[in-house]
Amino acid sequence: xxxxxxxxxxxxxxxxxxxxxxxxxxxxxxxxxxxxxxxxxxxxxxxxxxxxxxxxxxxxxxxxxxxxxxxxxxxxxxxxxxxxxxxxxxxxxxxxxxxxxxxxxxxxxxxxxxxxxxxxxxxxxxxxxxxxxxxxxxxxxxxxxxxxxxxxxxxxxxxxxxxxxxxxxxxxxxxxxxxxxxxxxxxxxxxxxxxxxxxxxxxxxxxxxxxxxxxxxxxxxxxxxxxxxxxxxxxxxxxxxxxxxxxxxxxxxxxxxxxxxxxxxxxxxxxxxxxxxxxxxxxxxxxxxxxxxxxxxxx
Amino acid sequence: xxxxxxxxxxxxxxxxxxxxxxxxxxxxxxxxxxxxxxxxxxxxxxxxxxxxxxxxxxxxxxxxxxxxxxxxxxxxxxxxxxxxxxxxxxxxxxxxxxxxxxxxxxxxxxxxxxxxxxxxxxxxxxxxxxxxxxxxxxxxxxxxxxxxxxxxxxxxxxxxxxxxxxxxxxxxxxxxxxxxxxxxxxxxxxxxxxxxxxxxxxxxxxxxxxxxxxxxxxxxxxxxxxxxxxxxxxxxxxxxxxxxxxxxxxxxxxxxxxxxxxxxxxxxxxxxxxxxxxxxxxxxxxxxxxxxxxxxxxxxxxxxxxxxxxxxxxxxxxxxxxxxxxxxxxxxxxxxxxxxxxxxxxxxxxxxxxxxxxxxxxxxxxxxxxxxxxxx
Numbered sequence: 271x272x273x274x275x276x277x278x279x280x281x282x283x284x285x286x287x288x289x290x291x292x293x294x295x296x297x298x299x300x301x302x303x304x305x306x307x308x309x310x311x312x313x314x315x316x317x318x319x320x321x322x323x324x325x326x327x328x329x330x331x332x333x334x335x336x337x338x339x340x341x342x343x344x345x346x347x348x349x350x351x352x353x354x355x356x357x358x359x360x361x362x363x364x365x366x367x368x369x370x371x372x373x374x375x376x377x378x379x380x381x382x383x384x385x386x387x388x389x390x391x392x393x394x395x396x397x398x399x400x401x402x403x404x405x406x407x408x409x410x411x412x413x414x415x416x417x418x419x420x421x422x423x424x425x426x427x428x429x430x431x432x433x434x435x436x437x438x439x440x441x442x443x444x445x446x447x448x449x450x451x452x453x454x455x456x457x458x459x460x461x462x463x464x465x466x467x468x469x470x471x472x473x474x475x476x477x478x479x480x481x482x483x484x485x486x487x488x489x490x491x492x493x494x495x496x497x498x499x500x501x502x503x504x505x506x507x508x509x510x511x512x513x514x515x516x517x518x519x520x521x522x523x524x525x526x527x528x529x530x531x532x533x534x535x536x537x538x539x540x541x542x543x544x545x546x547x548x549x550x551x552x553x554x555x556x557x558x559x560x561x562x563x564x565x566x567x568x569x
Numbered sequence: 570x571x572x573x574x575x576x577x578x579x580x581x582x583x584x585x586x587x588x589x590x591x592x593x594x595x596x597x598x599x600x601x602x603x604x605x606x607x608x609x610x611x612x613x614x615x616x617x618x619x620x621x622x623x624x625x626x627x628x629x630x631x632x633x634x635x636x637x638x639x640x641x642x643x644x645x646x647x648x649x650x651x652x653x654x655x656x657x658x659x660x661x662x663x664x665x666x667x668x669x670x671x672x673x674x675x676x677x678x679x680x681x682x683x684x685x686x687x688x689x690x691x692x693x694x695x696x697x698x699x700x701x702x703x704x705x706x707x708x709x710x711x712x713x714x715x716x717x718x719x720x721x722x723x724x725x726x727x728x729x730x731x732x733x734x735x736x737x738x739x740x741x742x743x744x745x746x747x748x749x750x751x752x753x754x755x756x757x758x759x760x761x762x763x764x765x766x767x768x769x770x771x772x773x774x775x776x777x778x779x780x781x782x783x784x785x786x787x788x789x790x791x792x793x794x795x796x797x798x799x800x801x802x803x804x805x806x807x808x809x810x811x812x813x814x815x816x817x818x819x820x821x822x823x824x825x826x827x828x829x830x831x832x833x834x835x836x837x838x839x840x841x842x843x844x845x846x847x848x849x850x851x852x853x854x855x856x857x858x859x860x861x862x863x864x865x866x867x868x869x870x871x872x873x874x875x876x877x878x879x880x881x882x883x884x885x886x887x888x889x890x891x892x893x894x895x896x897x898x899x900x901x902x903x904x905x906x907x908x909x910x911x912x913x914x915x916x917x918x919x920x921x922x923x924x925x926x927x928x929x930x931x932x933x934x935x936x937x938x939x940x941x942x943x944x945x
Contacts, residue, residue, distance in 0.1 A: 467646055468679035471666040472693040472745050482692070486683045 312546075318539035326535065336540035347524055347541065353510075354521040355548070358503030361442040362496050365450040368443070369495065373454040388455040391448045403441055403512040407432065410513075433515030441509035446502055450495040457491015458484070497553055504549050521545055595657070597622045597781050598643070598749055603652035605638050612638040614805030615652070620749075620783060625775045626810075627784040627792035629828070630802030636785040637753060639802070643783065644673040644751050656748065672747035674755045678738040680726045686712070686737050687722040693745035711740040715774070732763050739771075743778065752784040756791065768794045789829055793817070801825045823943050826869040833870040833913055837942075839863075845942070849910065854885045855940040867943050872903060872916035874939035877931050884934025888913065892929045895922075906933055 314328065322331040323339065340347055376384040394402060409415040410432040417428035431437050461484055469479045485492075507522035521541065528538030596619035605613040613635045620626050630636045641647040643654065645666035654661050661669060672693075681689050690708040699707070709719060715736040721729070726737055735755060742750055756764045756771075772795045775782050786792055792799045793813045800810035801824070809821035820826035823834060836848040837855075839862070847853050848865075855868055878884050890908030897903075902922045906913040915933050925931065 462677065462679070464675050464677045464679040465681060467666070468673070468675055469681075469692070471644060471646070471671075471673050472741070473667050473696040474692070475667060475696075478696060482695075483681060 315539045318536050319543040321536040323536050324534045336536045350519050350521040350524045353518050358500045361503040362500045369450040369454050373458050376455050377458045384459050385456050388452050391451050438509045438514040441513040446499045449498045453491045453495040457488040461487045599655045601653040603649050606650045611805050616807050623779050625782040625797045627796035628800045629789050629792045634802040635805040636802050640785050645669045670748040672742040672745045673751040674738050674742050676753045682727050686724045686726050689726050690740045690744050711744050715740045731759050749781045754786040823867045835868045837868050854937040855942045856938045858942045869941040870935050872914040875915040875935045878934035885937040887934045889932050892927050
């Protein structure tokens, strides 16, 4: 019976399906999921950005008023953009400097297992970011772990670093370290030891080997790590809220305020769209500079 | 075209020939009781050898014989546990690779994948801070020397074929202008035909450059084609070193003889009168040897020195048997002959074997001078 039905269906379906290649048909569920789950929200946000301010007239109105409000001289939201992008940039640069020696050491110590060992650095991600950041609050807070501990030892007590811009940077470095370290370790692991030996055999010193061989070959991993860190850092919000105590407002927080407290979805959408454009613009620029094929010798 | 390219270096080599003979008296590289141990295991277990100026020496051995460890010590990537390595009379045991006037061509070639052919070759020149224009001129010279076309200068090195990569690695090593070049079987990954071509080219290049080459490989065939001297390594020791001719005709041990390929080997015992007898009985006449032997030894007879004995022709040693199977080797034929418990391999020119098929009763023979007595 079922065989009969199937063959009937097949016969009926054949003419209409002829035009669609089998690959596309097989990919259809995934495409549908991506369109509904990924593209649709983005399109909705983009559409809201052009809707009448403080309304829910999405898809029915078109105005640039939201963007006009953002660029208006009296609006200071641009400082949030500057804060967010500056923090993201500072985090990326500092983490690149911090993670490189760690990644290098991991590769020297563990060889081909370095990638696996650096996964251990990802384990903290299994605990919610907020929980981990509140842990740092308890550590830094007055009479907390650091301050209280020092006082107990009869010392003057810890410095008051909590709720300062520096604490935010510290939080970001802490949270995003795995995202820099993991790709960087993999990138460094891709350098065959023979190449370093050969360069040394040809008379090159440490610095020369690093500049001419190790750094260029590790570049794909380094750039991917920097890209990940920057994109995530630009959207950071918890660090400034929890460790910064609102001493600095990031753009993600402005967006959140617009969507929740202010109930101005079009403004929030416009800010979000602007952030997406800026970050993806930078990302695409870096990716266009990063010629993986050439580095890996496929071209 | 190719003749014009080759001839200038050749004439250079000729003028250098006189100087080279003079320099030959002093070894460029000298190893005295060199050892390398990893825990209890001795990878290299006491090697003594002098390598002369301009020589092409190949160290052959099966994998695990310690030849790679030996080469890494010579190149400065590994320090010997004990013993002395001297280069032109200077102790270099602890001189790191970048401070040694030697260069290793890796088995993997170790070309820099992010650099072009030209940049690869120029690397050692860049290390010496040579100006870019001068570097390029020199790189092109080296490319000509290893027969790489000029337009390859800007080519991505990973886009080159196996043989071309080989040439790039060689040119890069020459650009370093080392006193001694080391090779860690760089030809092993290539197909047979290309390997044959490059072996000969390497030997030509050795002649043209007048440099000292130390090559390691597990292929004795490769060693025979290229080298002035061949050393055979086994379990961290140098079992024998000599000209390819020496190694072939006068193997020092059974290991060396068998390393060359198929041989007939018979365990033998000494008789009271000083002669030898097969372990299972029956006299065997062997060439006299001047080295001391124990009461038991092994006689090696190469298949190609055995022959079928018919009619009035004679041989010092004769054995009757039956042909079990035959194998064609192209210009030659090889026969497996069963005689009693023993299996013999006999290799003769195709013409000398006409009409012999499996099942035929034959008499095989060999002369005393072809029966090589080796210690166990």
